[in-house]
Amino acid sequence: MPDYLLELSKNPAARNAVKKLNLPLPLPENLKRITGPWPEQPLAGLAVDVGHLPTAALAPFLAKALCSAGATVYASGSKSQFAHYQDSATAWGRIAKSVEADAKSTGYKPHGMIFDVTNAQSPEDLKAMYAFYNARLRSLASSGRVLICARPFEGAKDLGAAVASRAVEGFMRSVGKEIGKKGATAILLYVDEGAEERLIPVARFFLSHASAYVSGQPVRISNAVTPPQAFSNTRSLDGKSVLVTGAAQGIGRQIAIRLALEGARVICMDRPAEEKATAELARQIKGSALHLDITDKDAAKVMADHVAKHGRKLDALIHNAGVTRDKMLVNMDEQRWDMAMTINLMAVMETTDSLLPLMPADARIVCLSSIAGIAGNPGQTNYATSKAGIIGMVKALAPILSKKGICINAVAPGFIETRMTAAIPLATREAGRRLCSLGQGGLPEDVAQVVTFLSTPQASGITGEAIRICGQNFIGA
Amino acid sequence: MAAKKSAAGSNRRAVIVGGVRTPFIRAFGPFTRLNTIDLGTKAVKGLIEKFPLPLKEIESVVWGGTILPGGVAVNIGREIVFDAGLPMEVESFTVVRACTTSILSATLAASMIERGDADVIIAGGSDSTSGVEVRMPPTLVHKAAPVVMSAKSTPSDYLKLLSKLRKDDIVPGRPSIRERTTGELMGESAEKMAARNEISREAQDAFALQSHLRAAKAISSGRFAQEVIPVETPDGETVYTDNIVRGDTTLEKLAKLKPAFAQGGTLTAGNSSSLTDGGAALLLMSEEKAKALGFKPLAAFKSWSYDAVDPWDQLLIGPAISMPRALAKAGMTGDDVDIVDIHEAFAAQVLCVLKALNSDAFARERLGLDKAVMKRDPEQINIHGGSVALGHPFAATGARMILTMANELALGNQQTALLGVCAGGALSAALVLEAV
Numbered sequence: 001m002p003d004y005l006l007e008l009s010k011n012p013a014a015r016n017a018v019k020k021l022n023l024p025l026p027l028p029e030n031l032k033r034i035t036g037p038w039p040e041q042p043l044a045g046l047a048v049d050v051g052h053l054p055t056a057a058l059a060p061f062l063a064k065a066l067c068s069a070g071a072t073v074y075a076s077g078s079k080s081q082f083a084h085y086q087d088s089a090t091a092w093g094r095i096a097k098s099v100e101a102d103a104k105s106t107g108y109k110p111h112g113m114i115f116d117v118t119n120a121q122s123p124e125d126l127k128a129m130y131a132f133y134n135a136r137l138r139s140l141a142s143s144g145r146v147l148i149c150a151r152p153f154e155g156a157k158d159l160g161a162a163v164a165s166r167a168v169e170g171f172m173r174s175v176g177k178e179i180g181k182k183g184a185t186a187i188l189l190y191v192d193e194g195a196e197e198r199l200i201p202v203a204r205f206f207l208s209h210a211s212a213y214v215s216g217q218p219v220r221i222s223n224a225v226t227p228p229q230a231f232s233n234t235r236s237l238d239g240k241s242v243l244v245t246g247a248a249q250g251i252g253r254q255i256a257i258r259l260a261l262e263g264a265r266v267i268c269m270d271r272p273a274e275e276k277a278t279a280e281l282a283r284q285i286k287g288s289a290l291h292l293d294i295t296d297k298d299a300a301k302v303m304a305d306h307v308a309k310h311g312r313k314l315d316a317l318i319h320n321a322g323v324t325r326d327k328m329l330v331n332m333d334e335q336r337w338d339m340a341m342t343i344n345l346m347a348v349m350e351t352t353d354s355l356l357p358l359m360p361a362d363a364r365i366v367c368l369s370s371i372a373g374i375a376g377n378p379g380q381t382n383y384a385t386s387k388a389g390i391i392g393m394v395k396a397l398a399p400i401l402s403k404k405g406i407c408i409n410a411v412a413p414g415f416i417e418t419r420m421t422a423a424i425p426l427a428t429r430e431a432g433r434r435l436c437s438l439g440q441g442g443l444p445e446d447v448a449q450v451v452t453f454l455s456t457p458q459a460s461g462i463t464g465e466a467i468r469i470c471g472q473n474f475i476g477a
Numbered sequence: 478m479a480a481k482k483s484a485a486g487s488n489r490r491a492v493i494v495g496g497v498r499t500p501f502i503r504a505f506g507p508f509t510r511l512n513t514i515d516l517g518t519k520a521v522k523g524l525i526e527k528f529p530l531p532l533k534e535i536e537s538v539v540w541g542g543t544i545l546p547g548g549v550a551v552n553i554g555r556e557i558v559f560d561a562g563l564p565m566e567v568e569s570f571t572v573v574r575a576c577t578t579s580i581l582s583a584t585l586a587a588s589m590i591e592r593g594d595a596d597v598i599i600a601g602g603s604d605s606t607s608g609v610e611v612r613m614p615p616t617l618v619h620k621a622a623p624v625v626m627s628a629k630s631t632p633s634d635y636l637k638l639l640s641k642l643r644k645d646d647i648v649p650g651r652p653s654i655r656e657r658t659t660g661e662l663m664g665e666s667a668e669k670m671a672a673r674n675e676i677s678r679e680a681q682d683a684f685a686l687q688s689h690l691r692a693a694k695a696i697s698s699g700r701f702a703q704e705v706i707p708v709e710t711p712d713g714e715t716v717y718t719d720n721i722v723r724g725d726t727t728l729e730k731l732a733k734l735k736p737a738f739a740q741g742g743t744l745t746a747g748n749s750s751s752l753t754d755g756g757a758a759l760l761l762m763s764e765e766k767a768k769a770l771g772f773k774p775l776a777a778f779k780s781w782s783y784d785a786v787d788p789w790d791q792l793l794i795g796p797a798i799s800m801p802r803a804l805a806k807a808g809m810t811g812d813d814v815d816i817v818d819i820h821e822a823f824a825a826q827v828l829c830v831l832k833a834l835n836s837d838a839f840a841r842e843r844l845g846l847d848k849a850v851m852k853r854d855p856e857q858i859n860i861h862g863g864s865v866a867l868g869h870p871f872a873a874t875g876a877r878m879i880l881t882m883a884n885e886l887a888l889g890n891q892q893t894a895l896l897g898v899c900a901g902g903a904l905s906a907a908l909v910l911e912a913v
Contacts, residue, residue: 040787068842070790072673087838093791093829094673 003417003433006030006440028439029183031212032143034449037261040234041070042208046111046141050085051101051132052077053125056116058149061196063088065203067096068233071112076101076132102131105139112145112207113137118191119151122160123167133175144184145207148172149199152190152220165190169218176216176472180437185215185472195223198461204233205453213414213446215437216472221461224402228362228457236456238263241312243303243355245294246321248274250418251368251444253281255318258448259455260285267306269294270321294321294347300354307358314358316455319348319367319390324420326379337382344386349393361405364455367394368447369410369466375476387412391466398464407463409454414470415441438471490764491587492774492913495528496601496880497706498757501719501868504606508754510711513542514553516756516870517603518560523706524599524758525561530770536595538569539586541578541602541872544609545571553603575900576820578602579757579875580781580908586761587778596766602872603756611649620646656901659788663901664738664749664823666792671743671825673791674832678743681824682731684855685748685865688821692862693724700861704880721751721868748824753868757876759883764913776883779893779909780807788903793826795905796897797833798843801850803907804895811851814909815891818878820898821863830897831855851895860885874898879908886912 008014009027018025034042048071052059059081066073067088073096075085082098089096113136115129129148140146148168156162169188176186187206191199198221205211206219232238242259246252247268256266266287270278275291282289290306292299307314322344325336348367359365372380373387394410401408415421415432421441424432433441447469453459454467468477499519502508508516517540525532540554550556554569574581579602586600624630624638654663661669671681695701696718707717726747736742737749767774782802786795796819804810811834821827831853833839840846861881864874875898882894896908 041790044789064842087836088842090832090836091838091842093670093794093833095675 003440026181026434026439029142029181031183031438031440032209033212033445034208034210038208038210038234038236042204042210043111044070046070047072047074047108048112048114048207049099049105049110049136050075050077050114050116051128052081052116053118053120053128054078055119056081057118058116058191058196058199060084061199062114062116062149062203065200067092067094069204069207073097074099074105074108074110076103101128102135105136109141110136110139110144111141112147113140114147114149117148117150117164117168120161120164123164126164126167126171129168129171137175137179140179140182140184142182142184143209143212144179144182146172146175146179146184146186147189147203147206148187149189149191152192172218173216173472173477177437180215180472181439183438185211185438187211187214188218190218190220192220192222195221195461198223198227201231201233201458202461210449210453212449213438213442213471214450214467214469216477217468219462219467220465222463223461224399225407225460225463226405227460231457233458235263236458237315237452240264240315241267241307242316242318242455243267243269243290243307243314244318244320245269247281248277250420251413251416251447252320254444254448255320255451256281256287257285258445258452260287262452262456264316264455269303294351295342299347300351303351304355304358307355313360314355314363315360316364316366317352317355317359318451318455319352319365322368324380324383326383328379329381332382340382341386344383345389348390359406362457363406364459365401365406365408366451366454367408367410369412371412371414371468371470371473371476374412374466374468394466395464402463407454407460409462409464410466411447411450411454412466412468412470413442413447414468414473414475416444416447417441418444435475436471436473440471442469442471489591489593490777491590491761492764492767492777493879493883493910494760494762494767494772494774495524496704496757496759496876496883497523497527498704498873498877498880499523499708499755500705500716501721501753501755501870501873501877502716503721503868504752504754506720506754507710507712507714507716508605508708509607511605511754512546512608513544513603513605514546514550514556514560516605516754517542517553517557517601517758519706519708520601520603520756520758521557521561521563521599524760527706528760528772530597532564534597534770535563535567535599537586537589537598538563538567539572539582539598539600540569541572541574541582541875542604543573543575543578543871544604544606546608547610574906575902575904576822576869576871577783577875577898577900577904577906578872580879580896580898580906581783581875583759583761583876583879584778584781584908590761590763596763598761599758600761601756601758601876604870604872605754606752606870607754609652611652613649614646617642617646654901656788656792659792661792662738663792664744666788667749667823667826668739668742668744670791670793670829674829676743676825676828680828681743681748682728684824684828685731686726686728687856688824688859688862688866689723689726690862691860692719692722692866695861696722697724704884719867721753722862722866744823744825748865750822750864750869753870755868755870755873757873757880759876759879774913775887776894776910777913779911781906781908782806784905786903786905791829792901792903793822793899794829794833795899795903796830796907797839799905799907800834800895800897801840801844801846803909804850807909809893809909811853814851814893814895816860816882816885816894817851817853817858818882818894818896819858819863820874820878821859821865822869822899824865826899828855830899831858875906879910882910886910
């Protein structure tokens, strides 16, 4: 069940041996993760290289994000762009260093390498991005971050800008595949005009070690939803009530734990059969337990009553409960189809509908999809249909809910080490683990980190997105 | 005891009628055998000698100390009441807020007066750094206790005990000013701040030189004579002046010193404050009472701010938050303030605080303001030197600063003074005084 290559990789003697003997073992990097509550300064003591196109727009916002997160900034760009970094760095008690765009990172090991390619006019402008990374990518620290920011290609001003924006995605994906063996990730943020302020907490999250297993992803930051008046980077969910379905085991359990670490009062919901585990979890994280099968006729009402009983609103709803009922389509009986579709999709739609009245402005909904829903999988026609349906629900509801200030997103985990995946035969399991840039399976807490972030007030820039948490898995990419 | 009066409206102002301090003496020197209580007693006795008033008018002693005599008498203010011969009806309490302790004792007293709970309060602080508790290794206690505690031990038992003791049992642990959460020596935290903010060794030494020269001038010109009282030590000698100040120091001498807190660091013994023994006491009254007793007040309390920052990030940057906040509470900007006095824990720390105070970006991001509230260069602050030159008995420094600033306001054409103090635990305090 454990990932033996990863275990081997954690042993420095073994690593040396493999290297010296030139064994063809792809030892994956032991990823750095955040285990406790999110710190005030997740980038404290870390260096970050930042570069810009001359006309790029995001220097003031990246400066705020990096400096308030405690990073030491090495910035290249125009004088006015650098002034933003100098300003923010002074406010946070550091000096930002000015470097040449095509300089190597000498004397320090950068944790992050950011390039701001917003307002590119044509693919020619992308050469600066190539030069920036070509010079320094070699020095990227293990478990490091490559972050590229661009304008979305939809709604681009002209053909040149649109082409450049879309082209960046190919660059980002390839970089992700090159740096994966260091445990480093690559992310592309498409920032809408007017959504720049919302970039700051998102950049902080994707640069921190909380986003360990997300790589090769484009994420859109829109200004559809009003940002909160104020938010805290630590204990972000203080005073918030969050309901998690399927909380007793695996990913759901880790989601509940992480939400509680960030201050939320978690309603842990699972089937009555899991009563013991659910109750214990609720006690451990000082939340409450709701023993309920989501397919019950009155499930939605019972859930709503439980929330309202404590005089609370529902600040976030996490649809995590889900089942597989695998069978090749030609052998799949009606019951298997119905179960997967009902639990994974129809119940989700129904309960969301019923709980919406309890959700205030600034509320969040996160649904668990799967890369099976994106790529398909033999034997999982039912599962994949339901999980693709989740993505459809999220994308359809996002514009409607944004008028109420509510964000709704889906996350699509790749190969996550859980009870479910431990049951897969060894060969398939190995393939599942290795066929991603990071060369290893993810942990349930990796999913929990992203789900929790999407539940916080400061994730107002992200809605209608389906974010893969897959370590840049090759399947369906 | 004078009857407690009820508040007569919110127009009651608390004024500083006078104050004194002992000389500030380097630790393990002439004041070694005076503990924190003794130094406080000397200050309070000196105060009532210099500012005579019927003792029964005194209602409270609000005192501060950080190095408190071994668990014996932690409310040292009350012990000072007894030792100084004040009437037993004088109530007392003791506060601890690291280096901002006697700013706090003064503002607590001012609050009591403004609220009408009292008319006359003695506030201040003292510390004997020489008296710091030195911990013997636990192994010593484990080996010695059975012998020492037993009534049946014979001389041969004691000899056996001596033979069992090793060097590790009897070498005491070195006391150090280490932050409990981060485990860093305060100098190490300041060294980190200096490196990040690129404060050079030369800049620190230049500021230290300024502190020494200005303090030396204040002593030689007699400016401090009105504030410092002579103290007779248990050894029979009388100490008249601060003994850490070096009026003859130069940049060359300071440059020769080795880094004290890090290999290749910039902080040295010369540009850091020293371990010091001393005490300072202030006589606070309500304005009406001061008039009634025939005293001319020196200054009044206008506003104050107590704040805290992240000890992991920049332990000692707090004054850059507190000073603007105190100004805002007073409805003032930096341009309105005549004198600025910042406690010099380390020259590097003062320069970091000034950098932050002068920075518009800092004001925007940390204080929610449009631009920096006050801009000052290092030469424009600490007109009579500071803790680097005079020394820093932790709980006495706040009262020393208030005393010097109050006298300064009474002396001349200045209207307002702004004080800023950083403290271990990543705390800070700021105070605005105004002339009366």
